[in-house]
Amino acid sequence: MAKRVATVLVAAALGAATLAATPAYADDGSGQPSPSGQPTGQSTQPSPSEQSAKKDFGKKHYVPDPRILSVHVSPNPVVVKRRGSVQVTATVRTKDVRSVSIEVWEPSGRRHHGQHRFGQQSGQHDRHDGRARYDTASRSWTFTSGHKTGQWKVHVEAIGLDGKRLTADRGFQVKQDRWRPQPPKGPKATRIVGFDATPEPVRRGHKLTLQGKLQVARCYADWYYRDWNSYVSVHRGSGNCHDSRSYWHDWNRLGHQDIDVYFQASGTRAWKRVGTLKSNRDGGFYGKVRAYRSGTWAVKFDGARGLKGSEAQDYVKVVRW
Structure with missing residues (x-):
């Protein structure tokens, strides 16, 4: 009885080993069997579209953000000499921009054009690489x-990658x-x-002496004026009193004028x-x-025709003795 059971167990083990070593087949419609688990006409490698989808999965798509970041003008201010010239440069920094137009406007509003398109080929920057x-x-x-002379302006217009129009000044x-x-526009x-x-102090009822000099601004070539204590020349002939020359004659006498x-x-x-007192030919009065x-x-x-007015003061104490 024991031998019979052992024989049955050995046969079962041999049958299991035979089943594991025999491949399974499926019908592919051609009458020939094919291995199950690898159907005919299909590949185990993913397609290119599937690979791209896996690669871009979770990656954020970049959206252009067009901007004019800065406009710099050099030099500023622009100082031009009489027989010289100065080159002025406007530099514009941008972000996500396809093209830029740079103009300079005169104080009157007249425009001087200048355009710049990024890239060597038209539309090169219409596309971006995700950055x-x-x-x-x-x-x-x-x-x-x-x-x-005066206030000029650099005017910038830009077109973004998204077609947006930007401006900056x-x-x-x-x-x-x-x-x-320049000739004066008012009196000298x-x-x-x-x-x-004098004297100071003075006894009550006694006489005081009042004296001084009246002067007008003048130089060797012509009269000049600005305000009470500074001057500017009248532009006439070759002997003008320029600030850069030594033509100053300072203040000059002003005679025959009434002084109250x-x-x-x-x-x-x-x-x-x-x-009322009257100044003498030297401008003095007494x-x-x-x-x-x-x-x-x-x-x-x-004051008088072509002359500004002026004044002066002095305090005097009066005593009884």
């Missing part, structure tokens, strides 16, 4: 003394390195120098006219007045 694209464009102009100043005297400056009321005398008593705000109260004495030139 931001940065570019630089520049344009130069030559300025001479014939160009207008940058101003710069144009000046000329030369000086031209005058001044009263050395004004003094005023007094303001201490503790009051009102001015009282006392009399006069006497009686003093009864402490206060401020003033002399005033009201």
